[in-house]
Amino acid sequence: xxxxxxxxxxxxxxxxxxxxxxxxxxxxxxxxxxxxxxxxxxxxxxxxxxxxxxxxxxxxxxxxxxxxxxxxxxxxxxxxxxxxxxxxxxxxxxxxxxxxxxxxxxxxxxxxxxxxxxxxxxxxxxxxxxxxxxxxxxxxxxxxxxxxxxxxxxxxxxxxxxxxxxxxxxxxxxxxxxxxxxxxxxxxxxxxxxxxxxxxxxxxxxxxxxxxxxxxxxxxxxxxxxxxxxxxxxxxxxxxxxxxxxxxxxxxxxxxxxxxxxxxxxxxxxxxxxxxxxxxxxxxxxxxxxxxxxxxxxxxxxxxxxxxxxxxxxxxxxxxxxxx
Numbered sequence: 664x665x666x667x668x669x670x671x672x673x674x675x676x677x678x679x680x681x682x683x684x685x686x687x688x689x690x691x692x693x694x695x696x697x698x699x700x701x702x703x704x705x706x707x708x709x710x711x712x713x714x715x716x717x718x719x720x721x722x723x724x725x726x727x728x729x730x731x732x733x734x735x736x737x738x739x740x741x742x743x744x745x746x747x748x749x750x751x752x753x754x755x756x757x758x759x760x761x762x763x764x765x766x767x768x769x770x771x772x773x774x775x776x777x778x779x780x781x782x783x784x785x786x787x788x789x790x791x792x793x794x795x796x797x798x799x800x801x802x803x804x805x806x807x808x809x810x811x812x813x814x815x816x817x818x819x820x821x822x823x824x825x826x827x828x829x830x831x832x833x834x835x836x837x838x839x840x841x842x843x844x845x846x847x848x849x850x851x852x853x854x855x856x857x858x859x860x861x862x863x864x865x866x867x868x869x870x871x872x873x874x875x876x877x878x879x880x881x882x883x884x885x886x887x888x889x890x891x892x893x894x895x896x897x898x899x900x901x902x903x904x905x906x907x908x909x910x911x912x913x914x915x916x917x918x919x920x921x922x923x924x925x926x927x928x929x930x931x932x933x934x935x936x937x938x939x940x941x942x943x944x945x946x947x948x949x950x951x952x953x954x955x956x957x958x959x960x961x962x963x964x965x966x967x968x969x970x971x972x973x974x975x976x977x978x979x980x981x982x983x984x985x986x987x
Contacts, residue, residue, distance in 0.1 A: 670960035677953065680869075680870040684878075685881075691875040697871055708860050708861055727921070731922055732792075736800055740808075759949070763929050779966060793925070826937040865932060898927055902969070905927075916974040931955055
């Protein structure tokens with residue numbers, strides 16, 4: 664039920680935060696520490712659902728792995744270069760678009776892949792590979808797109824340290840917890856419990872962010888809404904990329920759908936620590952990232968109906984695709 668209603672829950676949380684900020688101006692000024700604390704807990708819950716033991720399985724199917732890596736880390740940045748001129752001419756907004764769209768999703772990508780008739784096992788196996796690759800590649804992308812000087816200015820020691828701590832500590836705790844649970848055979852039980860907690864925690868995070876960042880929303884709401892067409896075009900482009908890559912790498916229908924969900928979903932709240940640690944003048948990037956998650960969720964409702972038609976199962980394999 665939470666997964667079905669999640670987009671409306673997040674939208675309600677954001678609207679509630681904005682309403683509270685409008686009724687009591689300045690109410691969110693002292694809540695920044697709470698944003699960091701709840702976001703850290705959300706990241707821990709997210710990382711705790713990643714099947715770290717499955718990383719070795721990702722290399723067993725090199726065709727899908729190659730298609731997913733080429734799509735996410737070669738072709739998607741090229742799509743962003745084409746879309747970025749369509750975004751509002753605000754450095755903070757464009758930075759937020761880059762941060763969120765350059766980072767492939769590592770959580771509900773698996774859920775949507777399963778719901779959309781994709782290959783859940785391959786989605787789970789690719790997730791830890793994707794997480795490692797995106798953290799290595801993000802500084803490279805920002806340096807290429809923004810230039811060395813501006814990228815170094817953004818990724819200052821303070822920003823890097825704050826983001827590394829908020830991401831690194833929950834990540835380490837999640838990996839250690841999985842190892843301990845695996846020894847007791849309780850991994851799946853706790854992963855299911857963590858999955859239930861994801862939606863309420865993310866709703867609390869986006870609600871707090873809306874409350875804290877409300878002055879930016881009230882001052883630049885029109886520019887923020889200007890990113891919606893960029894996100895919508897990105898979802899169309901991601902589907903087109905997945906279709907082309909699936910044909911180029913001769914992927915079966917289930918893997919093509921999984922690839923589409925991998926390219927279409929982005930790592931919105933995992934990249935939030937980077938945006939929150941940016942200087943105040945660039946904090947519009949935070950709401951740009953939150954807005955992307957909402958557009959993406961509405962887009963996934965379309966993907967769930969569209970992908971099984973775009974990637975039909977091979978003839979004679981319907982029974983197998985149903986079991987996966």
